[in-house]
Amino acid sequence: MVAYTIRRLLLMVALLFALTAAVFFLFNMLPGDPARLTCGKACSPSVIEANRHRLGYDQPILTQYGQFLGGIFFGRTFSSDSPQPIVCNAPCLGYSYSRHQQVLTMILNAAPVTFWLAVGAFVVWISISILLGIFAALNHGRWPDRLVMGISLVGYSLPSFFIGLLLIFFVILKFNWLPFPAYVSPFVNPVGFLKTMILPWIVLAFLNTAFYMRLTRNQVLETFHEDYVRTARAKGLPERTIVVKHALRAGLTPLVTAAGMDLAALLGGAVITESIFSLPGLGSLAVNSVLQSDLPLITGITLFSSTLIIFANLVVDLLYAFLDPRVTIA
Amino acid sequence: MVGRSLREIIWARLRRDRVAMICLVILVVYYLIGILGPVVAGILNDSPYTLHPDLISEMGGKPIAAYGGISAAHPLGVEWGTGRDILAQLLFGLRISLVISTVATLMTVVLGVVIGIVAGYSRGVTDNFLGRLMDLILAFPFLLIVMSLSGVLTQRLTQLGVPEGNASRILYLILVMSFFGWPYLARIVRGQVLSLREREFVEASVAMGAGRRRILFSEILPNLWAPILVYATLTLPNYIGLEAALSFLGVGVLPPDVTFGSMLANSVTYVNVVPTYLFIPGTALVILVVSFNLLGDSLRDALDPKGVH
Numbered sequence: 001m002v003a004y005t006i007r008r009l010l011l012m013v014a015l016l017f018a019l020t021a022a023v024f025f026l027f028n029m030l031p032g033d034p035a036r037l038t039c040g041k042a043c044s045p046s047v048i049e050a051n052r053h054r055l056g057y058d059q060p061i062l063t064q065y066g067q068f069l070g071g072i073f074f075g076r077t078f079s080s081d082s083p084q085p086i087v088c089n090a091p092c093l094g095y096s097y098s099r100h101q102q103v104l105t106m107i108l109n110a111a112p113v114t115f116w117l118a119v120g121a122f123v124v125w126i127s128i129s130i131l132l133g134i135f136a137a138l139n140h141g142r143w144p145d146r147l148v149m150g151i152s153l154v155g156y157s158l159p160s161f162f163i164g165l166l167l168i169f170f171v172i173l174k175f176n177w178l179p180f181p182a183y184v185s186p187f188v189n190p191v192g193f194l195k196t197m198i199l200p201w202i203v204l205a206f207l208n209t210a211f212y213m214r215l216t217r218n219q220v221l222e223t224f225h226e227d228y229v230r231t232a233r234a235k236g237l238p239e240r241t242i243v244v245k246h247a248l249r250a251g252l253t254p255l256v257t258a259a260g261m262d263l264a265a266l267l268g269g270a271v272i273t274e275s276i277f278s279l280p281g282l283g284s285l286a287v288n289s290v291l292q293s294d295l296p297l298i299t300g301i302t303l304f305s306s307t308l309i310i311f312a313n314l315v316v317d318l319l320y321a322f323l324d325p326r327v328t329i330a
Numbered sequence: 331m332v333g334r335s336l337r338e339i340i341w342a343r344l345r346r347d348r349v350a351m352i353c354l355v356i357l358v359v360y361y362l363i364g365i366l367g368p369v370v371a372g373i374l375n376d377s378p379y380t381l382h383p384d385l386i387s388e389m390g391g392k393p394i395a396a397y398g399g400i401s402a403a404h405p406l407g408v409e410w411g412t413g414r415d416i417l418a419q420l421l422f423g424l425r426i427s428l429v430i431s432t433v434a435t436l437m438t439v440v441l442g443v444v445i446g447i448v449a450g451y452s453r454g455v456t457d458n459f460l461g462r463l464m465d466l467i468l469a470f471p472f473l474l475i476v477m478s479l480s481g482v483l484t485q486r487l488t489q490l491g492v493p494e495g496n497a498s499r500i501l502y503l504i505l506v507m508s509f510f511g512w513p514y515l516a517r518i519v520r521g522q523v524l525s526l527r528e529r530e531f532v533e534a535s536v537a538m539g540a541g542r543r544r545i546l547f548s549e550i551l552p553n554l555w556a557p558i559l560v561y562a563t564l565t566l567p568n569y570i571g572l573e574a575a576l577s578f579l580g581v582g583v584l585p586p587d588v589t590f591g592s593m594l595a596n597s598v599t600y601v602n603v604v605p606t607y608l609f610i611p612g613t614a615l616v617i618l619v620v621s622f623n624l625l626g627d628s629l630r631d632a633l634d635p636k637g638v639h
Contacts, residue, residue, distance in 0.1 A: 011462075014462075015462065015465060015466060015469065018462075018466055019466060019469060022466065022470075026475075026479070027478065153620070153623055153624060153627065154616075154620060156623060157567065157571075157616060157619040157620040157622075157623045158616055158619075159571040159574055159575060159615065159616075159619070160575075161574075161575055161578050161594065162574075162594065162612050162615065162616065165594065165597070165598065165601070165608055165612070166608070166612070168601075169601050169602075169605065169608060173601065173602050265471070268471050268474075269471065269474065271473045271474065271477075271579070272473070272575055272578070272579065275579065286474050286477070286478075287477065287579065289478075290474075290477045290478045290480075290481075290581075291580075293481070298474075298478045301474065302470070302471060302474050302475065302478065305471035305474060306469045306470055306471055309468075309469045309471070310465075310469050313465070313469070
């Protein structure tokens with residue numbers, strides 16, 4: 001287990017390096033002048049040149065990458081030769097000239113919104129799908145099973161933005177059950193927070209519930225055919241113990257993998273849901289940064305989200321190895 | 331009992347599955363409409379590019395007839411502000427959606443299968459390298475990357491000689507979807523190949539001196555078509571939804587062309603007054619995607635020898 005963990009950790013570090021390089025070069029070697037994008041339409045050539053110099057865009061691309069990496073580990077200073085240098089402490093993901101803010105600050109400001117969105121949705125979809133999945137498996141082949149599976153298939157097929165639009169149309173516009181979403185922190189206004197988040201949670205949970213319900217059902221069904229379940233039955237254990245202690249425990253390990261990865265992907269920003277409900281999270285920040293061609297911000301968010309995914313990959317793998325010791329041998 | 335080939339067994343199972351057959355018919359109709367859409371629009375004597383200023387009010391451009399301008403000539407209504415026919419938009423939009431999702435699925439399958447087979451069969455360094463490459467690609471936040479690269483890469487495609495405008499944008503969508511989609515299939519294929527390569531028929535083929543390419547593509551590949559087919563049927567609707575989502579976010583197809591996604595995006599502004607703008611393309615999209623998913627599901631059942639799921 002220890003060797004396995006070390007191997008996985010080293011792999012993660014290597015992957016992270018490859019990722020920073022891939023993201024950086026992908027975004028910075030593309031045609032187009034990044035310096036031109038640092039200020040709006042009323043932008044004089046001298047300002048562009050000044051920004052180019054301040055952001056280091058006049059340096060060779062490899063030097064820029066070195067500076068970028070250095071910024072992450074040791075921090076860096078933008079426009080150091082000007083009267084007002086901008087100090088960016090480690091981990092420095094860059095500085096957005098179009099917004100005059102540090103990229104990391106913007107990400108950290110948006111992160112709580114996305115965090116609450118992702119975690120809330122996660123709780124909703126995991127609890128519903130495990131319950132319904134087991135319910136379907138226990139009624140395998142009968143109508144409750146078919147009903148649950150049918151709903152799940154339709155749910156899986158509905159594009160999330162369409163569900164979002166339907167909910168907005170009916171719940172908010174038509175019947176006025178909820179006010180228009182306006183994000184507030186749960187610590188400031190818990191009721192307003194719930195009123196805003198409930199629909200986005202439903203939208204995100206909807207899509208995932210469909211998938212996890214089927215996964216749970218199929219896993220539980222599969223374990224029902226295992227020998228140890230038959231043994232448990234033969235021993236005369238109560239059905240409840242068989243389902244909860246034997247079938248579920250072994251059957252739900254694949255769920256851990258999938259759930260970890262999906263949660264990580266969500267924490268990196270739920271682009272569609274956030275933009276439909278105008279939640280100021282990472283997804284919206286990303287959309288805006290793209291629309292404004294804010295290169296440092298795009299690079300920063302992409303890196304942040306993919307780091308989350310890689311990290312989740314590691315956690316999930318280790319967790320899996322812990323739950324199923326056979327993995328480490330491979 | 332007369333011996334039947336695997337294909338015959340599966341086809342027989344599918345034909346007994348009423349849901350699968352209904353879905354198959356729906357999908358054939360959708361594709362026919364996609365192919366014949368312009369002809370149909372021609373018969374209706376309309377196109378999604380024809381403006382009908384006479385059907386909308388002069389102030390604000392609201393369709394004059396009720397429910398978004400529904401009339402005998404325009405059974406699904408007309409667009410706010412331009413008076414373009416919604417039915418014609420649907421017919422043409424379906425075509426674009428199907429072209430993008432179908433071509434992207436084909437490319438994903440080809441890439442995923444080839445790379446998956448190579449990785450699984452070669453093992454060692456090649457497998458390791460390809461595996462890490464897949465990890466890297468899967469670690470990218472897909473929607474973010476697609477959005478952020480769309481501007482520059484579309485421009486690049488135009489420079490390479492692809493016609494400007496939506497041709498470049500459509501090609502871009504196809505390319506990114508397949509580029510970020512293949513690792514999922516490659517993983518499945520790799521896993522299958524790992525066990526297939528140990529089987530006797532491969533060993534026999536090696537003993538007879540068959541070359542690597544022959545073993546990979548003539549011996550191993552034919553055993554993989556079941557998972558590949560199921561994967562393709564389930565990927566296609568995913569791509570349809572994805573294209574719609576991207577057009578919805580504004581990085582897909584641009585006006586005057588439309589797709590389901592852009593129609594839905596436009597509907598947001600007027601949904602309170604003209605709900606049909608939301609429901610018409612939404613329903614068309616959902617029927618298409620549900621049919622594909624149901625068919626893929628039935629196919630998986632038909633191909634599953636255990637028949638448990």
